[in-house]
Amino acid sequence: xxxxxxxxxxxxxxxxxxxxxxxxxxxxxxxxxxxxxxxxxxxxxxxxxxxxxxxxxxxxxxxxxxxxxxxxxxxxxxxxxxxxxxxxxxxxxxxxxxxxxxxxxxxxxxxxxxxxxxxxxxxxxxxxxxxxxxxxxxxxxxxxxxxxxxxxxxxxxxxxxxxxxxxxxxxxxxxxxxxxxxxxxxxxxxxxxxxxxxxxxxxxxxxxxxxxxxxxxxxxxxxxxxxxxxxxx
Amino acid sequence: xxxxxxxxxxxxxxxxxxxxxxxxxxxxxxxxxxxxxxxxxxxxxxxxxxxxxxxxxxxxxxxxxxxxxxxxxxxxxxxxxxxxxxxxxxxxxxxxxxxxxxxxxxxxxxxxxxxxxxxxxxxxxxxxxxxxxxxxxxxxxxxxxxxxxxxxxxxxxxxxxxxxxxxxxxxxxxxxxxxxxxxxxxxxxxxxxxxxxxxxxxxxxxxxxxxxxxxxxxxxxxxxxxxxxxxxx
Numbered sequence: 284x285x286x287x288x289x290x291x292x293x294x295x296x297x298x299x300x301x302x303x304x305x306x307x308x309x310x311x312x313x314x315x316x317x318x319x320x321x322x323x324x325x326x327x328x329x330x331x332x333x334x335x336x337x338x339x340x341x342x343x344x345x346x347x348x349x350x351x352x353x354x355x356x357x358x359x360x361x362x363x364x365x366x367x368x369x370x371x372x373x374x375x376x377x378x379x380x381x382x383x384x385x386x387x388x389x390x391x392x393x394x395x396x397x398x399x400x401x402x403x404x405x406x407x408x409x410x411x412x413x414x415x416x417x418x419x420x421x422x423x424x425x426x427x428x429x430x431x432x433x434x435x436x437x438x439x440x441x442x443x444x445x446x447x448x449x450x451x452x453x454x455x456x457x458x459x460x461x462x463x464x465x466x467x468x469x470x471x472x473x474x475x476x477x478x479x480x481x482x483x484x485x486x487x488x489x490x491x492x493x494x495x496x497x498x499x500x501x502x503x504x505x506x507x508x509x510x511x512x513x514x515x516x
Numbered sequence: 517x518x519x520x521x522x523x524x525x526x527x528x529x530x531x532x533x534x535x536x537x538x539x540x541x542x543x544x545x546x547x548x549x550x551x552x553x554x555x556x557x558x559x560x561x562x563x564x565x566x567x568x569x570x571x572x573x574x575x576x577x578x579x580x581x582x583x584x585x586x587x588x589x590x591x592x593x594x595x596x597x598x599x600x601x602x603x604x605x606x607x608x609x610x611x612x613x614x615x616x617x618x619x620x621x622x623x624x625x626x627x628x629x630x631x632x633x634x635x636x637x638x639x640x641x642x643x644x645x646x647x648x649x650x651x652x653x654x655x656x657x658x659x660x661x662x663x664x665x666x667x668x669x670x671x672x673x674x675x676x677x678x679x680x681x682x683x684x685x686x687x688x689x690x691x692x693x694x695x696x697x698x699x700x701x702x703x704x705x706x707x708x709x710x711x712x713x714x715x716x717x718x719x720x721x722x723x724x725x726x727x728x729x730x731x732x733x734x735x736x737x738x739x740x741x742x743x744x745x746x747x748x749x
Contacts, residue, residue, distance in 0.1 A: 292646070297537065302642060304532035383642075385649040385656045394655065405650030407717075409535060409616075409640050413525070416618040417638030422627065423618045427670060427689070429678060432663040445662060448681060456660070484640075 286375040288366065288401050290384035290394065292408015293331040296485035300409045301334060308406060309334050312377040314369050316342035316362060318389050326504075327379040342366065342376075346389070356392060363396035370401050383408040387434075387455065412453055414483040415506045419490045421478055423508065424451040435460035442467050446509065454507040464507065465498035473509055481505040519603040521634050522610040523617035523627065525641015526564045529718035533642045534567060541639055542567050545610040547602050549575035549595060551622050559737075560612040575599065575609075579622070589625060596629035603634050616641040620667075620688065645686055648713040648739045652723045656741065657684040668693035675700050679742065687740040697740065698731035706742055714738040 289308050294300035309315065315335060319325035325343065328335075335341075344362040347355055366376050384390040384405055394403065412432070416423035424430040428450035433442060435457045442464065446452055454464055468474050477493035482504055493507055522541050527533035542548065548568060552558035558576065561568075577595040580588055599609050617623040617638055627636065645665070649656035657663040661683035666675060668690045675697065679685055687697055701707050710726035715737055726740055 290650075292642075294535065295640070299537035299540065300535045300640065302527065302533045302535055303539070304530065306536070307532065383646040383649075385654070386646055387657060387659070388655075391655045391658050398653065403653060405653065407528070407533065407642050407646035407650040409525075409642055410646055413616040413619055413640035413643055416616075417523075417640040420631065420636060420638065421618070422621075422624045424620060424665065425624050426620070427667040429667070429670075430665040431682070432657065432665075434660040434662070436660050437662075445681070448678070449664070 284373060285401060286370040286373055288370060288393075288397055288403045289375065289377040289406060290388075290390045290403065291377045291379050291406045292383040292410075293327055293379050293381060294409040295382055295411040295414035295483050296330055296488075298330055298333055300414070300484055301331065302406065302408065305406050305408065306334055308377050309379075310336065312339075312375040314340045314342065314366075314374055314376045316344060316366060316376055316378045316393075317380075318344045318346050320348055321345050327381045330381055331379050359392040359396065363393055366393065367397060367400070370397070380408070381411075383410045386410050386412070411483055411504075411506060415453070415480040415508055418480045418483045418488060419478040419508065421508065421510065423453070424510065435464050439463050439467055443471065446471055446473065451510040452508070454509070456503065457501045457505045457507065458503040461496075461498040461501040465493070465496070468493060468507070468509070473511070476511060477507050477509045479505065479507055517606060518634060519606055519608040521599065521603060521626075521630055521636045522608065522639060523621075523623045523636065524610045524612050524639045525616040525643075526560055526612050526614060527642040528615055528644040528647035528716050529563055529721075531563055531566055533647070533717055534564065535639065535641065538639050538641065539567055541610050542612075543569065545572075545608040547573045547575065547599075547607055547609045549577060549599060549609055549611045549626075550613075551577045551579050553581055554578050560614045563614055564612050592625040592629065596626055599626065600630060600633070603630070613641065614644075616643045619643050619645070644688075644716055644737070644739060647716040648686070648741055651713045651716045651721060652711040652741065654711055654741060654743065656686070657743065668697050672696050672700050676704065679704055679706065684743040685741075687742070689736065690734045690738045690740065691736040694729075694731040694734040698726070698729070701726060701740070701742070706744070709744060710740050710742045712738065712740050
């Protein structure tokens with residue numbers, strides 16, 4: 284009988300924000316896979332480190348960082364071949380993912396390659412979305428408000444339009460796109476109801492009012508939370 | 517020294533989807549508070565039941581179900597007075613919340629009444645948003661797509677407009693609003709890319725294609741996930 288492919292969310296960064304269910308999977312599977320940069324540590328592996336038993340086979344999926352090669356999916360092609368072989372051999376494989384596997388997660392690249400032929404089970408995780416709201420002690424969204432998740436790489440015009448049509452927003456994937464986002468927030472007079480959170484729940488966590496952030500020095504793992512108060516659409 | 521108020525997410529329903537951090541808080545606090553209907557069981561209490569030690573003081577916040585009294589916040593006023601007194605006495609209080617405390621959570625009503633005078637810490641939880649995507653084995657959102665969270669009570673016109681301007685959507689708080697939602701999805705030709713999930717991760721979980729759902733028989737704890745594929749905005 285074939286093995287099961289698990290997509291396991293390990294949470295936003297604090298190793299204690301892993302679920303009991305994810306822990307149980309990590310204890311029982313013989314093979315653990317995760318993406319990592321070309322050089323250096325995998326964030327998902329780092330978050331889950333203390334929960335991974337010593338004698339596990341680990342598959343490291345090295346992803347090119349060069350933006351010109353961002354559409355290069357050779358690493359996922361090869362990983363899918365390796366994982367497929369293990370599953371056909373009857374062993375289970377857990378792919379660990381920071382946050383949640385299906386919320387902007389790279390797990391989707393393996394899922395798309397393997398879900399047709401194998402049993403897949405998703406273990407949802409605590410997302411950075413909820414972790415950031417907790418870190419800045421501000422409700423993300425309430426009652427019948429609309430919440431929009433907006434990736435920062437979109438055009439300024441589109442970002443402006445999206446922000447005008449929502450009560451609350453989380454702007455993600457910031458990095459080098461932050462100066463543009465900052466300008467749009469300033470133009471819409473939203474800086475004062477925007478919070479900035481970097482590396483939520485990790486030792487390096489930083490929380491700021493958006494008006495106090497230098498937009499040229501923002502990493503990728505950061506988020507801006509906006510909530511208009513007392514305003515209809 | 518005053519106690520700390522914890523807002524503790526206990527996850528979407530499966531008791532194993534609670535985090536280690538939430539478990540640790542439940543082990544150490546002397547007082548646990550939670551909302552419940554006027555008659556019957558609290559969902560948050562039910563999810564966390566096996567993790568709550570026997571000798572805890574429990575504060576049950578009974579919320580009126582009658583829609584005409586939905587703006588009646590007397591129960592939260594009274595609970596805030598009780599909790600304030602306990603915190604001033606030096607004991608910690610954990611308010612347990614299904615899913616995550618700051619994602620459409622009723623914890624906000626206590627937070628708004630107590631955060632000015634007390635230390636508050638949020639333990640983020642696995643949200644039903646991520647649990648539903650996992651349950652129907654469909655990525656919620658990927659790459660640079662926009663995801664909109666849309667409460668079903670909004671007007672049909674507004675829902676239509678929001679759906680037109682997003683790549684992916686989660687429609688929540690369904691219940692009696694579902695026939696309206698169904699009609700809007702049908703009109704926009706989105707029924708075939710919509711999944712329906714009821715009671716995600718609980719024993720009573722049901723997953724359906726939206727086109728196969730009877731919209732007149734949908735409970736409140738259900739969600740519709742929509743993802744347009746291969747379509748720009």
